[in-house]
Amino acid sequence: xxxxxxxxxALEVNNxxxxxxxxxxxxxxxxxxxxxxxxGLLGDNGAGKSTLVRCISGIHQPDxxxxxxxxxxxxxxxxxxxxxxxxxTVFQDLAMVPEFNITENxxxxxxxxxxxxxxxxxxxxxxxxxxxxxxxxxxxLNSRIPSYTEKIHNLSGGQRxxxxxxxxxxxxxxxxxxxxxxAALGVEQSAQVNELINIxxxxxxxxxxxxxxxxxVSETCDRAVVLYQGTSIAxxxxxxxxxxxLVSLITGASVSAA
Amino acid sequence: xxxxxxxRLNFKQLALKREAFIYYIFFAVLLxxxxxxxxxxFLSVNNFMNIIRQTAPVTIMAIxxxxxxxxxxxxLSIGSVVALSALVGALLLQHTGIPLAIAGALLVGIxxxxxxxxxxxxxxxxxxxxxxxxxxxxxxxxxxxxxxxxVPIINQDFTFFFxxxxxxxxxxxxxxxxxxxxxAFVVLNNLAFGRHLLAAGxxxxxxxxxxxxxxxxxxxxxxxSSSAAALAGxxxxxxxxxxxxxxxxxxxxxVIAAVAIGGTSLFxxxxxxxxxxxGSLLMGMINNGLILSGFSTNEQMIARGIILIIAVAIGxxxxxxx
Ligand SMILES: Nc1ncnc2c1ncn2[C@@H]1O[C@H](COP(=O)(O)OP(=O)(O)OP(=O)(O)O)[C@@H](O)[C@H]1O
Ligand SMILES: [Mg+2]
Numbered sequence: 001x002x003x004x005x006x007x008x009x010a011l012e013v014n015n016x017x018x019x020x021x022x023x024x025x026x027x028x029x030x031x032x033x034x035x036x037x038x039x040g041l042l043g044d045n046g047a048g049k050s051t052l053v054r055c056i057s058g059i060h061q062p063d064x065x066x067x068x069x070x071x072x073x074x075x076x077x078x079x080x081x082x083x084x085x086x087x088x089t090v091f092q093d094l095a096m097v098p099e100f101n102i103t104e105n106x107x108x109x110x111x112x113x114x115x116x117x118x119x120x121x122x123x124x125x126x127x128x129x130x131x132x133x134x135x136x137x138x139x140x141l142n143s144r145i146p147s148y149t150e151k152i153h154n155l156s157g158g159q160r161x162x163x164x165x166x167x168x169x170x171x172x173x174x175x176x177x178x179x180x181x182x183a184a185l186g187v188e189q190s191a192q193v194n195e196l197i198n199i200x201x202x203x204x205x206x207x208x209x210x211x212x213x214x215x216x217v218s219e220t221c222d223r224a225v226v227l228y229q230g231t232s233i234a235x236x237x238x239x240x241x242x243x244x245x246l247v248s249l250i251t252g253a254s255v256s257a258a
Numbered sequence: 259x260x261x262x263x264x265x266r267l268n269f270k271q272l273a274l275k276r277e278a279f280i281y282y283i284f285f286a287v288l289l290x291x292x293x294x295x296x297x298x299x300f301l302s303v304n305n306f307m308n309i310i311r312q313t314a315p316v317t318i319m320a321i322x323x324x325x326x327x328x329x330x331x332x333x334l335s336i337g338s339v340v341a342l343s344a345l346v347g348a349l350l351l352q353h354t355g356i357p358l359a360i361a362g363a364l365l366v367g368i369x370x371x372x373x374x375x376x377x378x379x380x381x382x383x384x385x386x387x388x389x390x391x392x393x394x395x396x397x398x399x400x401x402x403x404x405x406x407x408x409v410p411i412i413n414q415d416f417t418f419f420f421x422x423x424x425x426x427x428x429x430x431x432x433x434x435x436x437x438x439x440x441x442a443f444v445v446l447n448n449l450a451f452g453r454h455l456l457a458a459g460x461x462x463x464x465x466x467x468x469x470x471x472x473x474x475x476x477x478x479x480x481x482x483s484s485s486a487a488a489l490a491g492x493x494x495x496x497x498x499x500x501x502x503x504x505x506x507x508x509x510x511x512x513v514i515a516a517v518a519i520g521g522t523s524l525f526x527x528x529x530x531x532x533x534x535x536x537g538s539l540l541m542g543m544i545n546n547g548l549i550l551s552g553f554s555t556n557e558q559m560i561a562r563g564i565i566l567i568i569a570v571a572i573g574x575x576x577x578x579x580x
Contacts, residue, residue: 080469095467097460109468123450
């Protein structure tokens with residue numbers, strides 16, 4: 001796949017460390033992502049991938065290290081801060097309210113309010129506007145969603161994933177982080193998610209993708225960063241390494257060799 | 259990525275059943291009593307006005323509890339808040355005017371709601387245990403405040419506005435109920451805050467990830483629940499021309515049963531104000547019908563318990579299917 005990777009750095013992570021009590025989940029991890037680039041974040045179970053993502057998206061605070069967005073240092077102490085920096089995260093559990101419908105989830109905590117200033121001050125919802133805007137966001141991803149008033153718990157895994165990605169992109173994110181977006185999906189739905197990733201990176205969005213699936217990584221990613229027991233042990237162009245080499249990096253087999 | 263037609267239909271039918279359940283049971287009970295009590299005053303406008311008047315405090319408590327349940331909390335302290343706020347209101351009324359009496363009673367509600375909320379968040383203990391504890395404390399305070407004495411209310415304006423009054427022929431208790439119901443309905447269905455309440459109850463993790471301050475939302479819900487109970491205390495005091503430590507004592511079971519049968523989930527995330535109102539009216543109607551049929555208070559209590567169990571059983575079944 002040919003992608004015109006813009007040479008501007010969208011996200012830079014410098015020497016991030018994080019421990020939970022006695023467990024050091026991250027040790028001086030650094031990497032960068034350019035605009036329009038898809039970077040795979042790989043590593044075995046417990047390597048620290050989710051922890052790294054949570055530090056970038058404001059769920060956890062790193063103990064040390066810095067994060068730069070568009071080459072400016074930023075302080076991210078909450079999910080709202082992350083969003084203000086243009087970082088949107090599609091969490092492993094998707095962070096959706098199952099009892100809410102698609103539109104309600106798309107606009108959760110970013111509701112469009114009524115035009116009347118008094119009603120808007122009260123927090124009165126403009127349901128129509130949200131439905132229209134939500135529809136546009138989903139259409140932009142070519143996703144086939146049956147009805148915008150369908151509750152999330154009635155959707156298939158792939159449809160939920162599409163809604164979660166649409167939510168992230170809908171907010172004009174420059175950086176989208178996805179934690180195992182295809183883990184629970186079948187072949188066809190995984191392919192659809194790959195397609196979504198291609199669409200948004202083609203729109204200039206930087207994507208950080210956590211995955212255990214080598215096939216998925218080699219199909220969608222430009223680069224791969226491998227974590228091993230909390231440290232970053234490789235940062236390679238996916239085209240230049242084989243799947244087998246990636247696997248041996250992930251399992252730590254090549255740590256001693258390197 | 260297409261939901262099959264049959265799946266969709268099934269779900270729609272299920273949803274219909276769930277939301278409509280309270281309507282079915284309401285009209286079924288109405289029909290049973292109408293037939294069984296055809297030779298009494300059960301089916302008269304007067305009797306129904308009576309039911310509405312009598313259930314007004316319970317309805318308002320049920321609306322308040324709906325907010326607590328929406329975020330996934332139970333509030334067992336509401337019955338005791340009724341007594342304490344009514345007593346505080348009645349006592350203040352002896353020395354000051356109506357505004358201060360109202361403010362004092364509501365302050366009791368707000369304070370207890372805040373204490374409940376803060377204890378739950380700080381100690382990370384379930385709302386069931388915390389509010390069971392505050393229920394004990396507040397009941398004790400209410401009994402101690404006047405040494406079990408009742409406090410009479412002679413202020414005519416107060417008993418008019420919170421009790422027997424009528425405006426253009428409409429009982430004030432009905433007006434209170436409708437006003438609170440309207441506000442609650444709008445908050446839950448039309449305002450962003452309502453979404454955040456249900457999100458905090460339905461999936462706290464998702465709510466947090468989307469930047470909602472879940473702790474604050476939960477705290478607010480408990481303050482609403484407790485304040486509604488305080489208002490119910492004022493309505494009792496107004497209707498009965500006085501306050502007593504026993505007020506609200508027997509209401510807890512009725513309120514929980516009313517809300518549960520109305521379709522609000524006992525586990526958070528789904529709430530219905532109309533359901534809570536119909537549930538409360540249903541409980542009032544059953545009480546009224548049982549009295550007219552000659553059943554004792556004990557038997558009414560048994561009936562309430564059975565209804566609660568039925569409502570909870572339906573709720574659990576839904577949870578498993580959902
Ligand atoms: N909130 C937490 N409290 C304590 N320890 C944690 C917490 N979150 C993660 N850890 C620990 O940090 C380490 C890294 O966990 P993390 O979830 O980041 O791994 P991961 O790479 O995402 O794994 P997986 O592939 O299973 O999702 C693990 O040892 C884990 O037990
Ligand atoms: Mg993980």
